[in-house]
Amino acid sequence: MRTGSEPTTARSALRARFWLCVWGLVWAIFGTAAFSLAGRPGWAAACGVLWLVVTVDMAMVLRHIRQGPHYQPGRDIPPYRPPENRSYRPRPPDDNRHP
DSSP states (O other), rough: OOOSSSSSOOOOOHHHHHHHHHHHHHHHHHHHHHHHHOHHHHHHHHHHHHHHHHHHHHHHHHHHHHHHHOOOOTSOOOOSSSOOTTTOOOOOOOOOOOO
C-alpha cells in the first residue's frame, strides 16, 4: 500500500538482493558439505534448511527481475482515501527544499 511518502522513482534493489542470495547460497552449500563431512548432522541440517530458504528467495527475486518494471501511480493519484473526519486537512506541499 502506498503511504504517499515514498519517492516516485523508488525501485527495489533486486539485483543487490540477487547477489546476496548467491553469496548466501555459496555459504549454505559449503556449510552443508563441511558439517556433513565433519560429522555434525544437526548443523548440516540447519545449513540445508538455509540452503532451501535461499533457493526459494532467489527464485522469487529472479521472477521479479524477469517481470520488469510495473506501473506506479503518479502524484495525481492519492495514496489512500482520506478519512471521513471533517477536521482532516491535507498537508501543504513542502516548498522549503534546500538546494
